[in-house]
Amino acid sequence: MKITKVECLTVHPGWRKNLIFVRVETDAGIVGWGEAYSQYDRDRAIAAQVEELGRYVVGRDPFQIRHICQVAFDDYAQRRASLEFHCAVSGIEQALWDIVGKATEQPVYNLLGGKTRERIRVYANGWGYKLREVADYARAAEKVVESGFTAMKLDPLPRPWRTFIPRQHIRQSVDIIRGIRDAVGPDVDILLDIHRRLAPMHAIELANALAEFEPYWFEEPCQSENIQALAEVRASSPIPTVTGEALYGRAGFRPVLRERAVDIINPDVANCGGILELMYIAAAAETEMIACSPHNYNSTTLALSATVHASACMPNFIITEYFIPFEELGAKLCSNPLKPVDGYITLPDGPGLGLDVNEEAVRSMPGKPFPKRDLPLPENEGPRNTALSKAF
Known part of the structure; x- marks a missing residue:
């Protein structure tokens, strides 16, 4: 062939x-x-x-x-x-x-050595996009739980993304996470995504401020290339730390694993090199007793299925990502998309990735440029965005 x-x-x-x-x-x-x-x-x-x-x-x-x-x-x-x-x-x-x-x-997971679990736990993401008020976050979080999820992720920090932030940004994050925790109760896992934003001093301050709400993890507090910064945060954070979505291939993960700079890695099957590369990365992490939670800012069809197949074969897998806003599209593009039930996806049993792609639907919605984003100008910067949270 x-x-x-x-x-x-x-x-x-x-x-x-x-x-x-x-x-x-x-x-x-x-x-x-x-x-x-x-x-x-x-x-x-x-x-x-x-x-x-x-x-x-x-x-x-x-x-x-x-x-x-x-x-x-x-x-x-x-x-x-x-x-x-x-x-x-x-x-x-x-x-x-x-x-x-x-x-x-054969399903792909059988070709990778066979499944180690029947179900894959997922967390909801995309549900808090563009929310600003604490009450809005709380209501949205309640809806996520009502739909069956037992874990959800969000970035609580306000924009713009800057390395050095004022203390008000930390206070605002605390207010948001407190509102969500009060809304969903103690048993729902809240995952924090910091998007590689902060200097270690701010990341540590934020982690300590949010620890009382028992977050599941503290994702990408600093730029993933700065291993020493990540390790500094991990050493001082009361919350497990994560990095990996912006690292590519085994070589990209090697320094993180060697230095045990985080507790959990989150490589993405759609950018780390594919299914086999994801398995290699997870296996390397397993030897260091580091968990693997694949990132999946992708559709709820192909990349999600590839993630599920790989995750089924990882002894150190803990949870993966599900983007709610892509769910409706996934139902149009695939006649049998993977759907979470009570926060879990059951392994597909069809051959290959196990999905029936509607090619006509895929071709009917071609990509197109999105509107130009409003990126900051120098006059948008200033003390409010750059003031330090602590004195030197």
């Missing part, structure tokens, strides 16, 4: 960013699907990388997944990787596993 075509299909979901699907055809009539991670204003660059790399995948055996990925890095990229490169590899790699699973009539 040979690959005859690699196609990149961008989809406009109507919220936040375009999605990038990868369709791979073979001469045996088997079609595989995958998904590449995307970001607003960068999706066209990622799609272009899928198309360029796809030219070198045509003519190859889809079963040779490991070699295809190695050639992509060594020879195509000449060992100069990037976000766009890793996203492209991830989408294509998932599609190859989908083909292999369909050809062998």
Whole structure:
């Protein structure tokens, strides 16, 4: 069997960013699907990388997944990787596993060594987008719990994203998380996402201020490339720390794992290099007794299914991400999307990734540019945004 075509299909979901699907055809009539991670204003660059790399995948055996990925890095990229490169590899790699699973009539998790669990726990994200008032967060959180989730994630800090913040930002975050905890009770897990924003001194202050509400974790308090900063926060934070969504491939995770700079890693199957690379990263973390919680700011179809298949085979898996705002779109793009029940997704049992993609629907919603965002100007900066929370 040979690959005859690699196609990149961008989809406009109507919220936040375009999605990038990868369709791979073979001469045996088997079609595989995958998904590449995307970001607003960068999706066209990622799609272009899928198309360029796809030219070198045509003519190859889809079963040779490991070699295809190695050639992509060594020879195509000449060992100069990037976000766009890793996203492209991830989408294509998932599609190859989908083909292999369909050809062998096996779900992908069986081909990865077999499942270690029947259900995958998920947390809700996207539910707090653009909320400002504490009461609004509380009401939205209650709705998330009413829909069956037992865990939810949010970023409690106000914008803009800056390294040094005023104490008021910390107070506001405390008010928001207190309101949510009072609304949902003690048994719902609240996950905090800091989005690589803060200097260690502010991250530690924020973690200590929020500890009384018993958050499940404290995600990406500092830039993930600064291992020493992450380790400093982990050493002083009463909340378990997380990093990984902006790290790519095993090499990107190596310094974090070697230094035990966090308690949990969250690589994304749609940008870390794909399903097999995610398994390698998780296995490396397992040897350091670090948990793995795959990131999934992607659709509730292909990337979610790829994440579920990989997570099923990870002994150190704890929870993964589910984006509520993409749920309605997922039902249009796939006749059997994975749906959480009581906060868990049951493993699919169909071949490959186990999804029936509605190709006509995918092609009917092509990606398009989003409106230009209102990014800050120098006059928007000032003491209010840059004042330090503590004196030196």
